[in-house]
Amino acid sequence: MLDYAWLMLLFPALGTLIIAFFGRRLGKGVISWLAPGTVLLSFAVAVSQFATLLGLPAEERHHEVVLWQWMTAGSFSVDLALLIDQLSVTMALVVTGVGFLIHVYSVGYMHDDPRYSRFFAYMNFFILMMLTLVLANNYLLLYVGWEGVGLASYLLIGFWFEKPSAADAGKKAFIVNRVGDFGLALAIMFIWSTVGSLRFADVFANADVLVAAGVIGTVTMLMLLAATGKSAQLPLYVWLPDAMEGPTPVSALIHAATMVTAGVYMTARSAALFDLAPTSAMWVAGIGAATALYAATIALAQTDLKRILAYSTISQLGYMFLAVGVGAYASGIFHLATHAFFKALLFLAAGSVMHALHGELNINKMGNLRAKLPTTYWTYLIGAAALAGIPLLSGFFSKDEILWYAWQKSPVLWAVGLVTAGLTAIYAFRSVFVPFWGQPRDQKLFHHAHESPPAMTVPLIVLAVGAVLAGYIGIPHLSLIEGWLEPVFHAGGAAAEGAKAAYPAAWVEWVLLAVSALVALAGAYFAYTAYVVKTSIPKQVRDSLGWFARLVENKYYVDELYDKVIVNPLRDLANWFAGTVDKAGLDGAVNGIAGIAGWLGGQARRLQTGLVGLYALSILFGAVALVAWLVIR
């Protein structure tokens, strides 16, 4: 059964091709079945793979499928091959499962779009590339998926390319991601030249060779650079908020199931390398914690519903980085999975709001929407509560687990995570209370608002159920997911044992659990007070913060900073190259030489007098000179 893993790739690949070439002829009816259908088939294959793995003993849950020998140049060789193990199957389940629901939702959401078929060709392609990324058995094939999801996001973010802002956002996403890809490309070069293979199994088995060669730190830091690009961490997160320009299901797909999780996945996959590079791992954790806090502050100050969610994604990805950075790889993947549910849910619910309000996203123009959009409201509420870490919902378990591991590594990381958790609860519930509670702020919008069709609400309900229940695969001390995934990260099991031995006493864990539960509840309560009961509070807080509030509202001016420090100087340099160096300098020199040759020719022409006697005389002098030279020499 495991040998048929390639079927997971085949279905979305066929879907992409068929819809791209025959989409218009097939019509919306066929596509609305075909596109989600291919993803569902992949999901079915993933489930069968999962079941097969479950039936095997833990040490045999690793299977590779070589499709063909991909490239052999000189001594370099790499296969196009897939790896089926606990981690890749878990990822495949999340990608295809959540991806399928987003496809179904899109059938309703995109129904009136003139480029309906193109949209689904892109969506299938996105799933195909994400599956390539998570199923690859070597770094080069992973790189194919890595850049492939970048391309898919470029196409989908810029789907409404007539809008300059959408076109710019797509381009920005691709280029910023390429900066990260640069890191991955170099990491691959270091690995190949040191280990002589790019296959995961070979690389991890020979990780000590990387240590001996002294490049393990470089390799892992380059991977971190790559991951900050794809997973939107400091300093390369800037493309993600702009990615809102795409249709809402795209945001859900990018933020939840695909794309941004790639960096976390790669870091977890490379656990064997990060374990040997503690400094790099500390950087991963540090960047994760910093990003989590940083993005949460921005999310507090945004008024665009989707942007709040976008910064929230960046912040939550920070948690995942924190997890994999402190060595809690399984917890990182756990949070990735729960986040996939509740963030897909939140985005799709936001899309439903947008659908109801004709594209309006400013939460200050909404109000009391729960009266008009009950299903959307309730599902959004569940998603926001899960995001906020309200006890017994999925986000609570996964976030708490990360904080618990962070505590063991460093109380500072834990404290940052805890403060972020509080902020998260505030902005999550702000995004519930402001649009859905209170009084309608724009009567016209409110009046026209209407609940979305079942194609959109049913996926919301399914995801809401997932957002509640997904956490129970990882409740403390009974965690299924940890036991399932752990063998992938610690093949020998030795490192895990070592870590367990150093666990603090059990009561600490319960105290921390209670603390994070209290913080989440307190945040929710504060949001209730500030945005429902006494709505003057936000303004007071804002006024008391002064310049800092403006800094946060303007997203710390980071985009402006990048333009000033990197983009514009490069453009100026390029203009100088193109104008001065190339035209005036190099080309001027070439033409100058030609000019000198021409001038010399002109002078020489004067010697052509036509006087035969003069020519004869010249020949004579020349001959004499030549003979004289030969004799004297």
Add this chain to the structure above:
Amino acid sequence: MNSFNAPLLSIITFLPLVGGLILLVLPNAKLQKWWALAVSVATFAISCLLWVWWQAGEAGMQFVERWLWVPQFQIQYFVGVDGLSLFLVLLTTLLTVLVLLFSWEGIGQRLKAYLFLMLLLEAGMIGVFVALDLVLFYVFWELTLIPMYFLIGGWGDPHGEYKFLGRVMPWRIYAALKFFLYTMAGSALMLVAILVLYFRGGTFDLLELQKLSLAPDLQIWLFVAFGLAFAIKVPLFPFHTWLPDAHVAAPTGGSVILAAVLLKMGTYGFVRFCLPLFPDATRLFTPWIAILAIIGILYAALVALVQRDVKSLVAYSSVAHLGFVMLGIFALNAQGIAAATLQMVNHGLSTGALFLLVGMLYNRRHTRMLADFGGLWKQVPVYGFLFIIVALSSAGLPGLNGFVGEFNILLAAFQANRTFAILGTLGIILAAWYLLWPIRQMLHGPLTRPENATIRDLSVREVLTLAPIVILFFVIGLFPNLFFDKINPSAEAVVQALNAQKPAVSMVIDRMP
């Protein structure tokens, strides 16, 4: 197996020439077009037999033909192909077909002469890639100059003027002259070097000359003489300034051939002649050439970024791409040479296709300025789709052809010198930037200009022109070993030849700590 024992290479080389001469007596335009296309298709079909009858795993020359041409000077008619030249021959024959297909409309006057020059050019280019006698090589090398000179000067962009050598001339004449003189100046020294080799070795036979052990200081001079000719052709920074003018001024068909094939004569020349003939000098010059290649990659990418004319953007992108090829060759290992050889083909396909696309748009709008477009994708969806795929191939997207060449080149360079490889890798960021820029400017955004709202999408003929290239993007990207298995043995042979004479120093570029 070449079971008919036919002189395949001679047929491929001279069929276009003979076909071109017959073309001259054909009466009307329609017949001429069909004839030229038929000749090129036949040439391509026959050249495919090289692939079919290829001896797998063979490093040496295949399909060899050899007889004495000028007995007094031991000049031979000596041709053959190995893994390094096979795909360049196929690239030439394929692209000639596509260019003639493209030129079906829009040439206007003097069609017969245009078609004749194209076929003559094809014969010359194939000759360059199959010749194994230095005089024969030189003849073909110079032969390619003449038709290209006339193509640029005769059918080039009619706009603009330039003051050159004291007189004002149409810009296309300036571009043609500059192309001709610059290349000619470079190859004059090569002729001298060929003669020196003859006086040393008593033969013009390349394979014989490779066995010659030349004094290192002589090697240096000869390397410079050959290398200058090749470096101008590639073009290697800073010898590239003829290229933007020639490319932009040339008619589309000329730009395509120029970029796709003629530039490869330079890179091919380095692999075929400089490396095996002058191994010591090669090692000496390697770091400098690698540095120039890297400057080319980064510098040309930045210059491309600020071009307002999309054709000149593509022209500068060529300089950057050829920088990668040079970096691969001068990694001086089998992976680098094999990847560089594949990348020559890749660049020919993707940049050729970009010029075709720019030409198709020019035929409709008679402008190439980025600012004149915007929002085209809505108007011409098929065109937009193909443009994006081609741009992505050029940007080295994994899964497509460009990635296989580029990444292996960088890996190979990394083995030789990490700093060089890291700097070269920066080029892939810039490539994404300068290739997404024209997409943003031309295809995306609102369609504001009324002139753009009436242009029609690609015709069936135009799609057929691009389709083979796009299919090859995927074939090479997903199954590169179809190509590498033929290239690898010959690439390894080059490395062996390079190391055979002086095994003590294997690589001059130092490994970084």
